[in-house]
Amino acid sequence: MYSFKNDYSEGAHKRILDAMIKSNMEQTDGYGTDDYCLKAAEYIKNKMDYNDADVHFLVGGTQTNLTAISSFLKPYEAAIAVSTGHINTHETGAIEATGHKVISAADTYDGKLQACHIEKVLAEHTDEHMVKPKLVYISNPTEIGTIYSKSELKSLSDCCRKHNLFLYLDGARLASALCADGNDIALSDYPRLCDAFYIGGTKCGALMGEALVICNNSLKEDFRYNIKNKGALFAKGRLLGIQFLELFKDNLYFELGDFSNKMAKKLKDGITKAGYKFMIDSDTNQIFPIFPNDIVKKISNNYNYTLWKKEDENNSVLRLVTSWATDETEVENFIEFLNNL
């Protein structure tokens, strides 16, 4: 059975694997202090056209979120997120485990946070009997595949600066956002609009790894202590450096994002032509078609996917995910399969 279940079903892109194989017997220092990591950080800063940032490589997304957020906040400070935000729902309380409340600011149709949601939270949190909202968490793409426009991100960034909040962006699938149709946020915009954000590797072609970019100077000090304190300082750190070096030494990261989006687009077009609708319009590598339950049953016999939610008595929303590794023939097969039902 072919799987459209997620974008971490396979290993790594061939070029990344080759780079790891090639360097395998080299001796390097541990914990991310090696030349590969240094060089990868330089490449990323060059691609961002932004030099005044610290880049740290961590293994996974939840790990990156909890290490960063717990480092940035004082004990009584809280993060703001939409109700569907990954840290709010799908990280098993990892942020709270470090002592911080995640404030669910809004239940939005498109999974996006707006400045007005932040303002509302601030208006409700006025004294020391409540947590102090201090960090705004968003992801791009969102949990449901939508993307922020540059003006939307700028508006959030302005709101944060006005209210002395940190803007933190989870870029687990940033490659897909960067290459989406309609995207107008360049990689170089992120360090200018966010206080910190991470460039996802795990879901964008690497075996594992996320590149955390800290732009706000006040958040940089001693960050490696935080990484170790959370058990996230990776012994053979160069493995992360090698992968990000490969992704950013030319345009591989963007090519992989583009490819995954193209595969999703192809799926989306096929499904649309076959007469089905979607829960939400997404231009990234996650799409959410609505199928009648009997069709779902037949799909289940042939494909892996995620059942997102019940739309109504007779219909269900599925999540289908493509990636750098998606087999285009399988995409075509799926559409054909659907048309033959």
Added chain:
Amino acid sequence: MYSFKNDYSEGAHKRILDAMIKSNMEQTDGYGTDDYCLKAAEYIKNKMDYNDADVHFLVGGTQTNLTAISSFLKPYEAAIAVSTGHINTHETGAIEATGHKVISAADTYDGKLQACHIEKVLAEHTDEHMVKPKLVYISNPTEIGTIYSKSELKSLSDCCRKHNLFLYLDGARLASALCADGNDIALSDYPRLCDAFYIGGTKCGALMGEALVICNNSLKEDFRYNIKNKGALFAKGRLLGIQFLELFKDNLYFELGDFSNKMAKKLKDGITKAGYKFMIDSDTNQIFPIFPNDIVKKISNNYNYTLWKKEDENNSVLRLVTSWATDETEVENFIEFLNNL
């Protein structure tokens, strides 16, 4: 410059790398629920001749220690360790970050904990104004390369059972302990004597990965929730499964441990013949020769190593570490280099 600095300077053993390459484009479920992980767990249980254990694969040692210990203890319970214990000194307060005190029970010459140290701690912690010691942390080999004998481990285990304490063993370099000259603890003894322990991969031939073995039934429930809660649930979990499967499907794990010990032995013999002494007698892959400072200076120009401590005004203790990847010619070169000084 050749490096004897640590056992995580290189990538992975060729067979492990090959297995990863071979499976690279296979689609599997994420987060360690794939067949590779299941099979690797089976292999490990078979090698231990012990079926009633849960095996979880995590990425790194500190991560494994903090996830396990924080899961096993109630908020007011503490871990007991020797002063040099890894959790006490070299994990940046990772255990304390989860809320638990590490009690430094003894400052021992050989880095080993004894039942009498535990008894002393228990005698000093008698009521609710002090933490309740509940878990005993040891590593084998210890931080300074020594190993426990079976009777020593049994004595600790008996003491723990008598006092209703958990015995947790950090096996970051377990391969080396298992294959050390003079070792009489079989892999099959560990699940019988410990409540939980981990079999290290990172320092024993894998790219990364530790196999946590939970033997005590009362510690098993919902453990995957704990892993995720600590940001340690690895998305492409199959990468850990593949590596441990390769290490345990035959005797590779033991062969690598044996090889690293042999290289250390060769170094040790050469250094001894050259007329130098050691801080401690170690049969594993870490050795601690004492050199005059002028010799150290010359070594520094040609080799990477860790300066362990000053022995006195004129002499220093170095830590030299070998591994599965150590180049035997380099070992011979080092000895020749030393003899030529």
Added chain:
Amino acid sequence: MYSFKNDYSEGAHKRILDAMIKSNMEQTDGYGTDDYCLKAAEYIKNKMDYNDADVHFLVGGTQTNLTAISSFLKPYEAAIAVSTGHINTHETGAIEATGHKVISAADTYDGKLQACHIEKVLAEHTDEHMVKPKLVYISNPTEIGTIYSKSELKSLSDCCRKHNLFLYLDGARLASALCADGNDIALSDYPRLCDAFYIGGTKCGALMGEALVICNNSLKEDFRYNIKNKGALFAKGRLLGIQFLELFKDNLYFELGDFSNKMAKKLKDGITKAGYKFMIDSDTNQIFPIFPNDIVKKISNNYNYTLWKKEDENNSVLRLVTSWATDETEVENFIEFLNNL
């Protein structure tokens, strides 16, 4: 200016103060191990007609909530509350500071949680990528003065037992709930329906103090360690014992609850007669009248109160609170004042 702002504006009921004065120079053991505490616990158990409970005396409500909940839950487990629940909004993230998520289960008109809200949360939390809901938090009265009926509480209790959840009840104002018109939950029902709950002293006539009652045997062990671990073990613990002994050696606790309700009723009747409505119908010592803003302004010049929220452009909801200490003449004056506006 007379204050209807809260029920902790004054010190303690005269009988309580007298008991403290009388015992002032007696020597007792510290930390709640004295005879006053033991006897007070006995009186409470007698009044509950329930002997198999542990009673611990703590200083304040947030302290009691965080000590209890953090003790009852494993690291990845979460508490369920309504959105207005005290632990969710007015404890500055105290529960999260101990590592646990508070799940906001519902936004209810009457501030009450229902079994269906719990069921919905459980249905949404199905695997280790999400926290595990394990404890249900309610307060009686609720944050807006409403009370649960016995059948409502029984339904919650049944739901919790069915799903293996702990039911924890915050009784900061339990005296008022116990004596409310329409209340049909006896004190003896609480230990039978809850796993743990606390009987509030601070807001019910004592200088300070809350009596935590742990009924579920599995939650009792080593609880005093948790109290100390959270900095909540009170040195002169007998001060809490003396106060609860006085409250429960006869019916003082109930008399004070009854009096505070009567004062609220008198206020409510007067306000109603004066032609005003209420945000919610409350039979306890907190009432929420809606006044035009110009009336509010005049009240502000003469009385202290809490501005609860804006009802609309022209009207505001006020919170008026009465207590054991409320001066009946001042209640009458307020009504007269209102009628004269």
Added chain:
Amino acid sequence: MYSFKNDYSEGAHKRILDAMIKSNMEQTDGYGTDDYCLKAAEYIKNKMDYNDADVHFLVGGTQTNLTAISSFLKPYEAAIAVSTGHINTHETGAIEATGHKVISAADTYDGKLQACHIEKVLAEHTDEHMVKPKLVYISNPTEIGTIYSKSELKSLSDCCRKHNLFLYLDGARLASALCADGNDIALSDYPRLCDAFYIGGTKCGALMGEALVICNNSLKEDFRYNIKNKGALFAKGRLLGIQFLELFKDNLYFELGDFSNKMAKKLKDGITKAGYKFMIDSDTNQIFPIFPNDIVKKISNNYNYTLWKKEDENNSVLRLVTSWATDETEVENFIEFLNNL
């Protein structure tokens, strides 16, 4: 049986109790924002001749320590203390429960920390694989009744400033230290030499309460949020204000400290004359006589005390504590009792 077990066996000094009785029916705002608290803070600042400090009133010592230290430190930072430091041994891991390691810096004969101990810890903690020592914890008097000289405290303070560490002083029994024979540290020295410290009330004549004084501006911001976050914001906060106001509006605090020391001196002199020695020479309200075990047995039948430790096979060290409430006749009786043995 008369008790020399501790200095919190009785209630409060009569003047304090009277002040509480007198104000009992006054209405004030909650949570320490009332005029009593404001005035008490002013009195304390006047007595310290130091205006640029924030004064917060908390209920107990462990609570104050954990709230302050967890507020002052970043997640990976640690506190330094002597092995016998209260936070290291007698607070049930309360500091670790907030995420921070307590580094046991030295095992000293007199219970005092020295700059050299701090320097040693700093020398051992050099990179991100270890916690970052950031706060020095001392108490005056120490756990065994000894006091720091001004030059000793100055030396610690200089060392902390040199290394950018916070100096935090636990003054649970500060009244006794301030009035000890040989003391040369004035109350006005504390805010000048420490970054924060607390003036103990619980053990110095109050029912409860500690006045935390924060002198370092960088530690002041939002501190009330921390207090609430730790469940330590006391509802009827004015009770703490009233007590400290009474203690500091004239010299009551010093008189009580002086009295408790005089009672200890009288005990010490009598015990010395009776031919017994002491574990340590203390000028404060805790003394540590060494008695033969048969004498201890007889004392046990007539007095409450703390068995501190076994001196040897035949002798034991007792801790005897006096206080503002000690009955001088009982002191005389004890000496007579001892002489009659």
